[in-house]
Amino acid sequence: MKHIGMFYGSDGGYTENVCQRLIAHFGEDKVDLIDIFGSNVKEISAYDYLIFASSTWHDRHLQDDWNNFVDNLDEIDFSNKTIALLGLGDQEGYGSTFCDSIGLFYEKVKEGKVIGETSTEGYDFDESIAVIDEKFMGLCIDEDSQNELTDQRLKNWYEDIKRDF
Numbered sequence: 001m002k003h004i005g006m007f008y009g010s011d012g013g014y015t016e017n018v019c020q021r022l023i024a025h026f027g028e029d030k031v032d033l034i035d036i037f038g039s040n041v042k043e044i045s046a047y048d049y050l051i052f053a054s055s056t057w058h059d060r061h062l063q064d065d066w067n068n069f070v071d072n073l074d075e076i077d078f079s080n081k082t083i084a085l086l087g088l089g090d091q092e093g094y095g096s097t098f099c100d101s102i103g104l105f106y107e108k109v110k111e112g113k114v115i116g117e118t119s120t121e122g123y124d125f126d127e128s129i130a131v132i133d134e135k136f137m138g139l140c141i142d143e144d145s146q147n148e149l150t151d152q153r154l155k156n157w158y159e160d161i162k163r164d165f
């Protein structure tokens, strides 16, 4: 088992691809990349350092596999865990529910040490439950309308979260 467990759900492969690009910063020897489809509470609980990654689908919906699993997170004690949240969304197409996945995750893990909050500057959207006190509770990546910014956003985020990981 590696140091960090990165659990993802991805319908069209975008989230998986972004996870792999983030792992390139950490180095493959540090991160286990695990599809939430087929995973379980025991597997997640084994890690002290976690990254949860999901796209948003429709109003307040995680990617389907994460959506089916998410209530199982209530069985996990996050109080001694460090967690970073990664969301994929589309601010042009879905500007009133942009990257809601981060907000949905946050509600489940907030008793833990949640790291990697980011500024909303540079995004153009109406509403998102990922935002608390004017910050995203994780990193929002928009491969649909701002893919040219993804590499830099991942690099900046890695530089931030690596201090706690």
Ligand SMILES: Cc1cc2nc3c(=O)[nH]c(=O)nc-3n(C[C@H](O)[C@H](O)[C@H](O)COP(=O)(O)O)c2cc1C
Residues within 6 Å of the ligand: 009, 010, 011, 012, 013, 014, 015, 016, 055, 056, 057, 058, 059, 060, 063, 088, 089, 090, 091, 094, 097, 098, 099, 100, 143, 144
């Ligand atoms: C039918 C549909 C609904 C979507 N709903 C949302 C949404 O509510 N909020 C959002 O930010 N993005 C939304 N998206 C955009 C996806 O989250 C985005 O394309 C993401 O990159 C898909 O990642 P995946 O291939 O890993 O699942 C939606 C896309 C589609 C096709």
